Amino acid sequence: MIFVFLDFNVDIGSMRIGLIPSFVGYFFMLRGLSEIMELSERFVKIMPYVKGMIFYSIFLYVLDLLGGYTVIDLHHINTTVWWIVLFVFIMMTILILLSAFISYNIIMGIKDIEAAKEQNLSTGNLYYVWKLLVGFTLFTHLVMLLGMPSLAVIGVLISFLFQLCYLYAFYKTKNLYERGMEC
16 A cells, blocks of 8 residues: 555656556555455455556556656647646546545455454544545645645645555554454
């Protein structure tokens, strides 16, 4: 999850190098899901989506290496470039929603395990933090599109904090699960 949710990049000219590539996170996620897929049908259900995200993340990573992330001044672009920017925005929105769909189903799969094993895995807290994370991520995405840089910076910072909270909540859930397996 760390590889999927946290982005740290180094920019060199128009090239962006992702230090924590998302495709590595999705690969680890796929391996983890294959190990626990018998515990909930939700894990099996999302595996094709995770595989798709591996390839999509690789595509975005290569695009960044080739300078595809370059910021465009929306006030001084021609119609063709505007359509390209709109297409990229739509693709990024799909990426956010698909990532939210995958993480939602993982949480609900953990909730299935919690019910089946009658073990508290703190999924209520995990789900609550997830909702805040998704909400602020979508808010940030929208204010970036609308060209509101000060709100976007605030949204990015709050989203980052919720990413850390989500990762910590997920870590606590994992520890609760492992403790239950020892008994």
